[in-house]
Amino acid sequence: MFSYYLKLAYLSCKRTWGMTLLMVCAIGLGIGASMTTITVNYLMSANPIPHKSEQLFFVQMDSWEPNNPYNDDGDAPEQLTYRDATYLWQAQKATRQSIQTGMAAVIEPADKEVLPFMVQGRANSADFFPMFDVPFLYGSGWDHQADLKKERVIVINAELNERLFGGKDSTGQTLRMAGEDYKITGVIDRWNPKPRFYDISTGAFNDVEEVFVPFSLITEQKLGRSGNTNCWKPTDSGFQAFLDSECIWVQLWVELPTAQDKEAYFSFMNAYAKEQNQYGRFARTDNNKLRDVMQWLEYAEVVSDDASMMMAMSLMFLLVCLLNTVGLLLAKFLGKASEIGVRQALGASRNDLFIQHLIESGCIGLAGGLLGLVLAILGLEAIKLMYGDWIRDLAQLDFTLVAMAIGLAIASALLAGLYPTWRACQVQPSVQLKSQ
């Protein structure tokens, strides 16, 4: 029976090919536009570290100006002062903690033929690697002692290892950076979490850095800091004055496996704020925050306004396309009234007719869905072309999305087909036969 209905659907579509084409195009365009924007939104709001995102917390403490909250909504600043961050880090109250900031430096390759070049890096403490499950190709990170002793150790990424060492195991070798020799302890394998949750301050979708060094080396003043620095209180000149200042530029992540751990850590933070309040700091002692990865990404609104607006627009666009399809299907099915009358007179039940026409709608939906998929792929390519490099990883269809596109197309076509089908089944055979 199914293949017979398919044949009927084919014949019917062939007869009214103009209308059918219009419907397939309408569904295709609607699905294409929606899938393009849904893909970008879905990947922007993805969980970058699903298995432990609920155990990793971003520490926010409100050390900002007493009379003027940092954020308009009164929330605590996104970064910490050097003194607060190092105090919390040194306390080692969490299972793991990573203190960090961005940095940049010039690498002078051992091969004098190769010109020196600039790299983007991260200054972080040892826990960074196990905390964020960073995969290693060779070697590993450094240990806590290296942080404390300010050892010149470095972790590089696979691309840099390829460029400098031809992809061979380079652990134990030295690398000359910012005029000093660093010992390579490990090479990171391909790792590029999107969003780059551990530091979204300089662009949530930037690539992972090329080099990683101990945070404690920042105080040596050889490495250039990068990222945002915000100050509210006048400060004396000089680096030590800067470290002691109220300027915020350091980030701290902690790993707290259980709810009790989180509770305990949060009390510890608040107690520290209260203690500092005695010395005239932390005017708002109860404005500290401990957000897990997804809470933090949501609060920080990593999904851009443009992306959400486009998605809303494209879903409305799909709705217009569906209304269009409903109208055209209605026209098409009612145009077949006499044929339906004949089929009824020859013994087809309403049920048969209903299934027959739903199959026809479903076929149109499937064709529209396939067209939509092609358009979505083109749309994503266009987005990559227009927005540039950073969106590259956010404009890729995966299996879920492809299945979703086809599912959405068929579901919307069936939905669009329901009313016209019902109307078609209401046809009175006697009237139709009489008018022949």
Added chain:
Amino acid sequence: MSAFFTQLELGPMFRALMRNKIGALLIALQIALTLTIMVNAIFMMQQRSEQMARASGLDEANTFYLSNTVFAQNYNLKTALQQDLQRIRETPGVVDATQINAIPLSGGGWSMSLQTKAGDDIEGTGTAVYMVDEHGINAMGLELIAGENFQNSDIGWREEGSTQWPPKAIITKALAETMFEGDWKNAVGKTVYIDNHQPVQVIGIIKALQAPWNGWNGVERSMLVPQQLDSKGSRFFIRTEPGRRDELMPVIEKMLAESDRGRIIRNVTSMEQTRDESYREHQATNTILLTVIIVLTLITGFGIIGLAMFSINRRTRQIGTRRALGASQWQVMRYFMLENLLISTAGVVLGAAGAVGLNIWLVSTFSMTPLSPVLLVIGVIALLIVGQLAVSYPALVASKISPATATRGRA
């Protein structure tokens, strides 16, 4: 009046529509949604275009910049900087050059707060800070509209980590207007305070110079301070004679790179590239919105054609009968045009309400400004025209139906 309506057949038309409620409703809904999306999308495009059209104040066509990153140890930064600047300025085709700490529209820079009184708890005005020498105004192609430029003797060195500010500054007209209640001319000679307590005298006003952040609501507020950075990372901003920028960019890059192996010259970028990069997302979003509007209008238009064709096919015999009873071709055509106008009007009324509703949601969710009513009116007129254009072909087909059809069997 009633005779006029009778002549326009509004009564029978309405009754006919009522017999095919769903078809008419579907078209009206489509038109309503199209208007809703169209008006808001055009509005979003307008806002972006206005932002992109703001002048940066720079001679964008003839300027470029580069980063100079020193890695060699024991490097005399001060001497090297003077030599570099001198070499660049002496290059044929170069108008002027300056060292600068940040680039307008580039996204990264330095901001401070200025206040008209000294003190810790005084409300300040945020401004971008550009550190330049006395060549700064000429190198960027800025227009000094009051006061004077820096003298060579004003220029001081800013050591790394220093928080000291020089005693003079040149500010933009927009900054002066914000700080001195619109009376920007009055700002020349006034003392303002930076970092809460340090006095700075305003010695000149420039017409415009944008901050590095294009999304900041204070993007027109900038100040120039006479300082040169004693730093391992710095930038040179260079202006060339008209039309010679592209030819000189590689020349200067090569000259600097080869004169000294203890540093890297990188990011050689023109201001035009920086503008494109800065507004890339805006540009892309506008392209997408425009595509959506066009495709949406086409779909709605074709939808109208499809449904009108269908309803005409179904009514072939009625049309033939009307023709046989003496209706002219024009009357038949007018009937369908008017029918569409009736449906479209219902659609645009609903759509206008939808557009305002969507706008209210956008305003509250994404902090946009409210829609202008003019745009709504234009959208309504545009969609009515689209409806009329779309229906004109089926109406024309209907008008060609021969009166003889009435006598034949069912088509």
